[in-house]
Amino acid sequence: MNRWMFEQVNGFAKATPWLHTPALAYAKYGVAVFAVLLVAGWWTARRAGDARWMAAALPAGASVLLAVAVNQPIVNSVREARPYTALPHILVLADRSSDFSFPSDHATMAGATAIGVWLVSRRLGLIAAIAALVMAFSRVYIAAHYPADVAAGLLLGGAVAAALWALLRHLLPPLITRGSQTRLRPIFVAGSQPRTQ
Numbered sequence: 615m616n617r618w619m620f621e622q623v624n625g626f627a628k629a630t631p632w633l634h635t636p637a638l639a640y641a642k643y644g645v646a647v648f649a650v651l652l653v654a655g656w657w658t659a660r661r662a663g664d665a666r667w668m669a670a671a672l673p674a675g676a677s678v679l680l681a682v683a684v685n686q687p688i689v690n691s692v693r694e695a696r697p698y699t700a701l702p703h704i705l706v707l708a709d710r711s712s713d714f715s716f717p718s719d720h721a722t723m724a725g726a727t728a729i730g731v732w733l734v735s736r737r738l739g740l741i742a743a744i745a746a747l748v749m750a751f752s753r754v755y756i757a758a759h760y761p762a763d764v765a766a767g768l769l770l771g772g773a774v775a776a777a778l779w780a781l782l783r784h785l786l787p788p789l790i791t792r793g794s795q796t797r798l799r800p801i802f803v804a805g806s807q808p809r810t811q
Contacts, residue, residue: 619761620697621704623754628705633755638707641752644745645720648727651742652678655734663803665794667734669786670779674730677775681726682719684774685767692716697757708758718759721767724749728768729775 627634640647652675659671694716698706713719724746732739750764794802 616760616762617701620701620754620757623751623761624697624704624757627707627755627757634707637752637755640748641708641720641756641758644749644752645723647745648678648724648742648749651727651731651738651745655731655738658735658738660802661804665787665790665802666783668790668802669783670730670733672786672790673778673782674727674734674775677730677778678723678726678771680778681722681771681774685717685719685722685770688717688770689714689719694760694763697760704757707756711758715759716763717766717770718750718753718763719767720753721746721750721759721764722771723767725768725771726775727771729772730779733775733779 627637655674656668656671659667662668693714696708696711696713696715697704698708698710724742728739728742728746731742746768750768753759753764754761790802
């Protein structure tokens with residue numbers, strides 16, 4: 615099923631040469647979109663001035679790094695060959711790499727960002743989820759991964775983000791509240807330091 619689904623996407627790629635350039639660009643450089651979404655989540659929480667929102671925003675970026683770190687031992691343990699290594703006569707748009715395929719680092723990053731941002735803002739989370747799905751599809755479209763690689767990456771990234779938030783959601787708000795009364799206030803809350811009487 616995994617190979618069949620890959621071949622369907624690859625057939626679609628062969629039939630849509632007009633989509634090659636934007637798909638390849640997003641597959642390679644779309645990580646910038648997720649960085650912007652993480653910053654937007656932090657900015658939203660900062661403007662809200664609610665320690666609970668900020669307690670969701672701060673771990674979001676950390677969850678991306680943690681998810682990719684968790685992913686690497688799995689990749690090196692499974693050691694699945696990339697589609698362009700295993701399958702002859704496919705259209706390959708991706709730059710060839712010696713890295714292994716399962717799970718996808720890009721999809722892991724995207725899944726962690728989507729859940730991390732969704733915990734801050736449902737609207738931003740929806741945008742991040744769409745961006746994550748497009749990233750996953752584009753990685754298969756350029757023949758860098760199989761569908762199972764990106765599905766596993768999305769799930770792994772999302773699970774790490776959710777687990778980190780669950781671990782920190784009660785610990786961070788009091789620390790953020792205290793930090794807002796210090797010189798670090800601009801990180802946590804928009805506006806000037808409240809005046810003391």
